[in-house]
Amino acid sequence: MCGIAGVLSASFLPNGIEEILKQAGSAIAHRGPDDVGVWVDKDASIGFVHRRLSIIDLSPAGHQPMISATGRFVIIFNGEIYNHLDLREELEKSGRAPNWRGHADTESLLAAFECWGVEATLKKTVGMFAIALWDRQDRKLILARDRMGEKPLYYGFFGGLLAFGSELKALRKIPGFKGEINRDVLGLLMRHNYVPAPYSIYHDIAKLPPGTWLEFTPEILNRKEKPVPFVYWSAKEAALTGVADSYQFTSDTEAVNALEKTLKQSVSGQMMADVPLGAFLSGGVDSSTVVALMQAQSNRPVKTFSIGFNEKEYDEAFFASEVARHLGTAHTELYVSPEDAMNVIPKLPTIYDEPFSDSSQIPTFLISKLARQQVTVSLSGDGGDELFCGYNRYAFAEGVWGKVSSIPTGLRKIIAQAILLVPPSNWDQMYSLISSVIPKKHRLLALGNKLHKGATFLGCESGASLYRSVVTHWQPEEIVLNMREPDTQLTHFNPQGLSSLVEQMMFLDSISYLPDDILVKVDRAAMSVSLETRVPLIDHRVYEFAWRLPMHYKVRNGDTKWLLRQLLYKYVPRELIDRPKMGFGVPIDSWLRGPLRDWAENLLDESRLKREGFFNPTPIRQKWLEHSSGKRNWQYHLWDVLMFQAWLESNV
Numbered sequence: 001m002c003g004i005a006g007v008l009s010a011s012f013l014p015n016g017i018e019e020i021l022k023q024a025g026s027a028i029a030h031r032g033p034d035d036v037g038v039w040v041d042k043d044a045s046i047g048f049v050h051r052r053l054s055i056i057d058l059s060p061a062g063h064q065p066m067i068s069a070t071g072r073f074v075i076i077f078n079g080e081i082y083n084h085l086d087l088r089e090e091l092e093k094s095g096r097a098p099n100w101r102g103h104a105d106t107e108s109l110l111a112a113f114e115c116w117g118v119e120a121t122l123k124k125t126v127g128m129f130a131i132a133l134w135d136r137q138d139r140k141l142i143l144a145r146d147r148m149g150e151k152p153l154y155y156g157f158f159g160g161l162l163a164f165g166s167e168l169k170a171l172r173k174i175p176g177f178k179g180e181i182n183r184d185v186l187g188l189l190m191r192h193n194y195v196p197a198p199y200s201i202y203h204d205i206a207k208l209p210p211g212t213w214l215e216f217t218p219e220i221l222n223r224k225e226k227p228v229p230f231v232y233w234s235a236k237e238a239a240l241t242g243v244a245d246s247y248q249f250t251s252d253t254e255a256v257n258a259l260e261k262t263l264k265q266s267v268s269g270q271m272m273a274d275v276p277l278g279a280f281l282s283g284g285v286d287s288s289t290v291v292a293l294m295q296a297q298s299n300r301p302v303k304t305f306s307i308g309f310n311e312k313e314y315d316e317a318f319f320a321s322e323v324a325r326h327l328g329t330a331h332t333e334l335y336v337s338p339e340d341a342m343n344v345i346p347k348l349p350t351i352y353d354e355p356f357s358d359s360s361q362i363p364t365f366l367i368s369k370l371a372r373q374q375v376t377v378s379l380s381g382d383g384g385d386e387l388f389c390g391y392n393r394y395a396f397a398e399g400v401w402g403k404v405s406s407i408p409t410g411l412r413k414i415i416a417q418a419i420l421l422v423p424p425s426n427w428d429q430m431y432s433l434i435s436s437v438i439p440k441k442h443r444l445l446a447l448g449n450k451l452h453k454g455a456t457f458l459g460c461e462s463g464a465s466l467y468r469s470v471v472t473h474w475q476p477e478e479i480v481l482n483m484r485e486p487d488t489q490l491t492h493f494n495p496q497g498l499s500s501l502v503e504q505m506m507f508l509d510s511i512s513y514l515p516d517d518i519l520v521k522v523d524r525a526a527m528s529v530s531l532e533t534r535v536p537l538i539d540h541r542v543y544e545f546a547w548r549l550p551m552h553y554k555v556r557n558g559d560t561k562w563l564l565r566q567l568l569y570k571y572v573p574r575e576l577i578d579r580p581k582m583g584f585g586v587p588i589d590s591w592l593r594g595p596l597r598d599w600a601e602n603l604l605d606e607s608r609l610k611r612e613g614f615f616n617p618t619p620i621r622q623k624w625l626e627h628s629s630g631k632r633n634w635q636y637h638l639w640d641v642l643m644f645q646a647w648l649e650s651n652v
Helices: 017-027 084-093 105-116 118-124 183-192 218-222 235-244 252-270 285-296 317-327 338-342 345-351 361-372 384-388 392-404 409-421 424-435 447-458 463-470 501-527 540-547 562-568 588-593 597-603 606-612 617-628 635-651
Strands: 002-009 035-041 046-052 073-081 127-135 140-145 154-158 161-165 205-207 212-216 277-280 303-309 330-336 377-379 532-534
Touching: 002 017, 002 073, 002 127, 002 218, 017 035, 017 046, 035 073, 046 073, 046 127, 073 105, 084 105, 105 118, 105 127, 118 140, 118 212, 183 501, 183 635, 212 218, 235 501, 235 540, 252 285, 252 540, 252 562, 277 285, 277 361, 285 317, 285 377, 285 384, 285 562, 303 317, 303 361, 317 330, 330 361, 338 361, 345 361, 345 635, 361 501, 384 501, 384 540, 384 562, 392 447, 392 463, 392 501, 409 447, 424 447, 447 463, 463 501, 501 532, 588 597, 588 617, 588 635, 597 617, 597 635, 606 617, 617 635
Parallel strands: 277 303, 277 377, 303 330, 377 532
Antiparallel strands: 002 046, 002 161, 035 046, 073 127, 127 140, 140 212, 154 161, 154 205
16 A cells, blocks of 8 residues: 655656655655655656555565566556456466566556556456556556545646646645635535545546546647546446346355355455454444454454444444454454544544545544554455445435325426425424424424425435435535536436436445545545555455345345345354444534534634635524534534635645
């Protein structure tokens, strides 16, 4: 696991480019504290910097930037290629393998690129990666990103240069960086609580989408073209292919065994390391399955880690410890106080150097810090909800759409408009006049907001638009000044081929929420403490397997992730697993009314919001006053604004 950055110019590089690249590397030293390498070819006007976290081949033979055996290619690479030994074997059988200098997967990649070319090599790889490859012969730069988007890669044009890097911190060190905030993208942040690819918070800087690669030449830079990424693997094509060619198992046992074989293959490959390795364990279905399969393939106790909270509604540590005890892992748990968790908050704008407001970023950092005290690599259970239908919102949205879709669209829109004409506070006042005659246990809180939320559902023209409404926090135009919301994969989604609404939602999550929220959260939190994380449930072979499963293997008799559960029951007693789903969160709602109140009030000060000029203060102040008084719970909406405000204060 590493950090990469570099520049390519159509003419010449800035003076002192070696020092500039070193500074860019230093900005992301947390991603690779073990080694640093700089390579510059001034004649070709290109330069690379690499920060290394040594995982495979700890010797100097794994040093980067690395030059291929023939000298044609130069590479810097962030990630792991789990099947690199298979690639070596294939090269050797073909007689085209070089004389290996070590056993690093970077060297395997270089030889593969030289033998098979870029696209064929990317299609053969199993792993997570962000790659920069310079072809000295054809004078072109290739940037590539893994299929599911585990590893980040930003790029942009400024100061006459193409610059790229693992994090925005590195790009800020490149001459010509402007850092102009994109208000349109700020609107996306307010809607989703993350910035979706291909956008970044800055103008002129983009994220390379998962499953794609780009090619740059000095001529392209001269023409100031923005090349369209090539797609070497498509999540949508994989999903549609899977649905069209679904499995026809003869029994449930056959299905469980097929899943076990697929997951064991993924977990086994991701246990490859020359350094201590462990796993996060929450005690839920996903992480417990990963740990169970790790322990089944290990001849020593797997190191597992969990954190706990004294607030019972947020604490899963007890369940994790019971699962660990049953599996026989070497388990470490840490109960953190509110003070421990809140002490993370000032670090968040630096850890997530693009504004990011999923509050589970706090416990994710804490568990990463705990694990790093004993291991350098940790496997995670993320991805199970998206692939095996685990989120409660899937059933909720399906239920809502089943009711409202039977009403003619025109009539639904009229009803929705009528509801929205009356402010929530007026609905509450009218409701208060009759609430006294309603039994206490049936009274509704915040009726006005519930009606307005329901009105947005009524106005939806499709199941996909309903889903977008379900995952929306703020309506961006209500809060961000002078913005026009850009299109995303959610706004132009064509559901053809995915007949059920639940399938559509799972797919949309896998191309948006998973890479741009979940994987960002884990990568930045873990890499901030120099911990490599691996996510075996989103191996592309697992993804393709999951999409071939008929829905009754994902949800059955109200049980979500049904097949995954049946596999887990082979290793862990059902009574340790079957319980209501919990999120991996912290009590932001009560903290904002208590110990974080002054911090929040400072960032949400009306005069400050007006002076900075990004937000309309009125709806923000209204929600802040309602929340701080205990009248409403607006924690997620407020956290969106607070994380941007804290990021703005720290980074601009």
